[in-house]
Amino acid sequence: MQKYISQQNLNTLLDKLIAKGTRVVAPRMNAGIPLYEPLESSAKMVTDQLPRRSAKEAFFPVCEEIMSYEKEGQQVKLTDVDPARFPETVLVGVRPCDAAAIPVLDAVFSWDYKDEFFLERRRKTTVIGLACTTADDACFCTAVGLSPAETRGSDLFLTPLDGGGYACESYSEKGEALIADNGELFSEPDNSMPLPLAVPQADKVDLKKVKRWLDEHFEDPLWDGIAVRCVGCGACAFVCPACHCFDIVDEGTEKAGKRRKSWDACGFWKFTHHASGHNPRDLQPKRYRNRIMHKFKYYDDKFGQTLCTGCGRCVRICPVGIDIAAIVDEINKK
């Protein structure tokens, strides 16, 4: 069902949702950088820049409390966090590379263990994707089989039109419901043409071929060649829309404190540091190899998907210029 919504009506829709108490998360500026964060007004939405971090934090925050404890004498009181308190959310202005990562995350968070924190937020969120009209030479969604008009992961998908406003297509019941509940703001499509989409320069890679090579090259000089310069920070994993490793720590005092879950990264030396002192990934190339293996082999082995949507954030921010698109392209050409 294709509809049309003007920019003004989209703003009205978001303001109406905010007034109703819905958490509306969209790209906005925060202390100088664009991030997906809650809006207090639709006027704060900024859609012309790719947010510095991905949209995953709408479901999987940088850090969240999962339990608290209090100790009095011999009594210890544990209090769970109740996911029922998570607010109804509309996540809007989501880039296709970020939206496409959401079903990828669904797979791991609903696998053998059902992560209620992720799943409850996911259940309560409607995702409104937005087609990309600009790309830079770090963008490579086209290499991993996606595109600037990819609708995977979106409940509603907006395509900017040359005459202003958006073509709006629904891809789920949540999307249908949002249109139905706000019918007065949508109209039938007119003759406007979509604005030209972004054209990422990356050629499509054969992901099955890349995986076959990885199946057989756990040991390979490639890893040293690439990753000897890796400095072992977590920036690539933290800006990634699909990376989902986390750590759990207790913070507080003997008397009271909280158990918190926060993002972790396979680039950190501590990531696989055993209590014995042994570290199976003792050097950086082994850690970087895991990053590539997890994205293009292990995740495919387990879930039949690739753990990379080509957003290019890691390429842009890597302090030492490690370029995952170039690496996958190199493997593809082997």
Place this chain on the structure above:
Amino acid sequence: MSTRVPDTSIYFAVTEGIRAEANRLLSAGEVTAIVGYTTGRRTGSSQPIIVTDADDTARLCFSVTSVNNLAVYLTKAKKEIPKNGKIGIVVKGCDLKALVGLMGESQLKREELYLIGVPCVGVLASTVQPSTELTAETIAPKCRECDAHLPSGCDFLPDVALPPLPQLDGKYTAEIARLEALTPAERWVYWKEQFAKCIKCYACRQVCPFCFCEQCLCDRNKPQMVDTTPRPSGNTAWHIVRAMHLAGRCAGCAECERVCPMDIPLNLLNRKMAKELKELFDYEAGLEVNDKGPLTMFTEKDDQSFIK
């Protein structure tokens, strides 16, 4: 004589000079490896490379995106780089200050290094695309206040004359003055907002030549000294620990600030510390090899006015 835009045409000759010298060194067996820069896939980009074969020296380059301080690869934090024999390293003037500091801290020996100096007119800011031209607007903030365009005391310097350099106003100087003029409460609001963006990726720590501790205090959990989660308490503690531990050591390569994916202006903290050190002890890091910094020794001339 000054110009408005830095003239980067010397970087072609600098690249040629680096390649020829690296080739000679590796062919003659004078060094076991050269740490330098090479081009990346993205237009205009460059990145660190470790070359061990003379045949690969044609891959070396120097350009406006050769931003990294390569000194980090010579520290014990980078176990992947074999430290056997003499190692050649491409250094800008700002990077050399870090090497000097590391020598003072007994982390490196001068005789184990072969310094390939770079006459540098500036590199690009991290906030622009690598294909961008170097101008007064796109130049890295640290280069605006650079006093080391020509590294001194190197073993090799390409035979290239520095062109006239533009006089650019100092952004750090101006921003520090602005922050100093605020009340403590207003400054606290500013830094709280900045630290709130921190996601604890530790890119700032990992690229810092002086963060060579084998186990960072902030990674310890027995006992837990600093909250590890990216929240206000742990973030603030981490950035204060970082600033204080670098005081009197940091020579201002600004790598921490360049790599921060959240654009936290970390070098402001470092420059402020350096300013304090200059005022209190007339000390500047990175100028000469000193085995004791002002914060690791006592002299009778030290300011004692804080003792009440």
